[in-house]
Amino acid sequence: MARKLAVIGAGLMGSGIAQVSAQAGWDVVLRDVTDAALRRGKDGIEASFAKFVAKGRLDSAVAEQALARITTTTDMDAAADADIVVEAVFEKVEIKQEIFRTLDGLVKDDAVLASNTSAIPITKIAAATRRPERVVGAHFFSPVPMMQLCELVRGYKTSDETLASARAFAEDIGKTCIVVNRDVAGFVTTRLISALVVEAAKLHESGVASAEDIDIACKLGFGHAMGPLATADLTGVDILLHATENIYTESQDEKFAPPESMRRMVDAGDIGRKSGQGFYKH
Secondary structure, eight states, X not given: OOOEEEEEOOXXXXXXXXXXXHHTTOEEEXXXXXXXXXXXXXXXXXXXXXXXXXXXXXXHHXXXXXXXXXXXXXXXXXXXXXXXXEEOOOSOHHHHXXXXXXXXXTSOTTOEEEEOOSSSOHHHXXXXXXXXXXXXXXXEOSSTTTOOEEEEEEOTTOOHHHHHHHXXXXXXXXXXXXXXOSOOTTTTHXXXXXXXXXXXXXXXXXXXXXXXXXXXXXXXXXXXXXXXXXXXHHHOHHHHHHHHHHHHHHHOOGGGOOOHHHHHHHHHTOXXXXXXXXXXXX
16 A cells, blocks of 8 residues: 655644654655744644653654654645645635645646545535546544544545545544545534534523533533533634534525624634633633
8 A cells, every 4th residue: 555645734633644644654744835834743743742652652662763754845846756645724715726736736646635624525626626536535633643533525526446545544544434425515523513513602692501501411411522612612613613604605504604602702812722712711
């Protein structure tokens, strides 16, 4: 099986994908637009490995070998010889289409082009290329080193071979896959969490119950590991708002229409753990 991976985007998701892939034995090139972004990504990978080593969950020699398999670059041409490319940049369709258009002119004919998008239809991204059959969704979850799931999404023209290659890659780096057979906005997981978060936020906004009690209801009543509003704070209220808006724009389904309070939270910068304030104070 092929062992050369290019990851486009060195943020939290991209660096996490690079980390687990290198640990699984893949040679990884991590690309971003600035050296500063690449430094942050590489520093995050090193810190993550250090935590695993300190907890006795990873041998230090294995961590060092994995780090040695990761190279960083601002040059998109470095993806030219990759067998699989995973794009993990901001959730804006125009940005993703431009990246895939560029990759289309660079990579090998049999390369798999995967997007880590959580809500944008894969068919829209694939349409920017001359090889839509080689484009697939590979939605990883944050933090990638800890979360086992990978949601594979078949675009309108994604081939069986491409889907199989993406699945083999994801399973090789330790993930369990589900397959989304129809390219609906938000796929399976983002539609489910968006609908739950939107309804929870509406209940909170209208004073029906506190954020704490809504989350306790989901944890103790439904067996969820984390309540929807705590999940929003962890993921980022801004990220969930953006994903939900994408689904609503595509589907015009009112259950995905985010409440005004979520928009105002984002306007005010109260976007969850990363800002210190969301539905909870952190």
